[in-house]
Amino acid sequence: MNTPLTAVLAGCGGISSAWLKPAKDIPGLKIVGLVDLIEENARKRAIEFDLSQAVTGTNLDRVLDSTHPDIVFDCTIPEAHLPTTLAALHHGCHVLGEKPLADSMVHAREMVAAAQTSGKLYTVMQNRRYLEQTRRIQQFIASGAIGPLNTVNCDFYLGPHFGGFREQMDHVLLMDMAIHTFDQARFMTSADPSSVYCKEWNPPGSWYHHGASAIAIFEMCLPGTKNEIVYTYRGSWCAEGLGTSWEAEWRFIGLHGSLKWDGNQVITAESVSQVNGFWSDVRSHEIPVYTNTEKTEGHASCIREFVEAVRTGTVPGTICSDNIKSLGMVFGAIESAEAGKIIYGL
Numbered sequence: 001m002n003t004p005l006t007a008v009l010a011g012c013g014g015i016s017s018a019w020l021k022p023a024k025d026i027p028g029l030k031i032v033g034l035v036d037l038i039e040e041n042a043r044k045r046a047i048e049f050d051l052s053q054a055v056t057g058t059n060l061d062r063v064l065d066s067t068h069p070d071i072v073f074d075c076t077i078p079e080a081h082l083p084t085t086l087a088a089l090h091h092g093c094h095v096l097g098e099k100p101l102a103d104s105m106v107h108a109r110e111m112v113a114a115a116q117t118s119g120k121l122y123t124v125m126q127n128r129r130y131l132e133q134t135r136r137i138q139q140f141i142a143s144g145a146i147g148p149l150n151t152v153n154c155d156f157y158l159g160p161h162f163g164g165f166r167e168q169m170d171h172v173l174l175m176d177m178a179i180h181t182f183d184q185a186r187f188m189t190s191a192d193p194s195s196v197y198c199k200e201w202n203p204p205g206s207w208y209h210h211g212a213s214a215i216a217i218f219e220m221c222l223p224g225t226k227n228e229i230v231y232t233y234r235g236s237w238c239a240e241g242l243g244t245s246w247e248a249e250w251r252f253i254g255l256h257g258s259l260k261w262d263g264n265q266v267i268t269a270e271s272v273s274q275v276n277g278f279w280s281d282v283r284s285h286e287i288p289v290y291t292n293t294e295k296t297e298g299h300a301s302c303i304r305e306f307v308e309a310v311r312t313g314t315v316p317g318t319i320c321s322d323n324i325k326s327l328g329m330v331f332g333a334i335e336s337a338e339a340g341k342i343i344y345g346l
Contacts, residue, residue, distance in 0.1 A: 196329065
């Protein structure tokens with residue numbers, strides 16, 4: 001049953017379009033308010049998405065007081081996630097927020113605690129979990145076809161010239177992009193991090209202010225087991241030529257075989273068919289399709305899952321109490337890079 005729900009969206013910058021388009025198509029969900037520090041941005045979104053009845057404004061509390069929504073969609077910048085989320089929870093709203101969960105682990109823990117106290121959902125947008133290939137890989141690894149994992153490697157190399165705020169950020173690669181890749185690693189392996197060692201640098205000629213390149217080595221473990229996985233991340237946002245996919249290039253090594261993903265459409269896997277002398281005999285695997293297409297449409301799938309959870313009381317995959325572990329990988333890597341040592345207890 002499509003229980004009627006209302007929502008206010010805060011932060012009407014570029015990313016809000018990727019939220020409003022699928023949100024408008026969810027039966028029974030009505031956008032009743034748009035908030036931005038520049039009210040003209042909110043008005044433009046109202047016109048663009050035919051939301052003429054939506055209240056627009058620059059003050060979230062006032063818009064929430066006048067609309068009494070069930071849901072707040074938080075598309076603000078990371079530094080605004082704490083006050084936006086706390087205000088929404090205070091008004092009795094469920095929250096789905098843009099990544100990263102928070103701009104610090106202190107703020108993240110405060111937000112998780114506030115959500116748990118309020119009894120409302122606070123969930124984070126991790127749209128890379130909701131891609132077909134990500135889902136196929138997670139499903140295949142969970143099947144045990146290549147055995148328990150012991151090693152995961154990924155490479156991320158691109159040279160985007162964004163301009164604007166990203167080029168002035170500290171730890172730009174780790175803070176703004178690696179959260180996606182780290183969360184994908186957790187999702188595809190079903191493992192959680194325990195420690196990290198990271199080297200971060202800004203190569204000569206970089207057009208970024210700080211931290212455009214990084215290499216991180218994580219120790220991870222499947223919950224309830226002692227199966228250790230070493231996960232390495234190598235990345236750069238100022239690598240001109242021979243670019244990878246935005247989803248990175250991946251290799252998963254298990255006890256009985258390996259899987260590779262080019263980050264686009266090509267996934268290949270082999271496992272041992274017979275131990276036979278110097279080289280083992282191997283066989284190729286077809287990677288089964290992922291049949292639940294409702295879970296493979298990026299932003300739209302994450303938003304739909306969240307709305308369904310609000311309606312049914314189920315727990316979405318990117319609930320804040322779980323997603324804080326992905327954020328911990330980011331801030332653990334930053335702490336390691338700054339201290340020059342391994343950081344434990346992620």
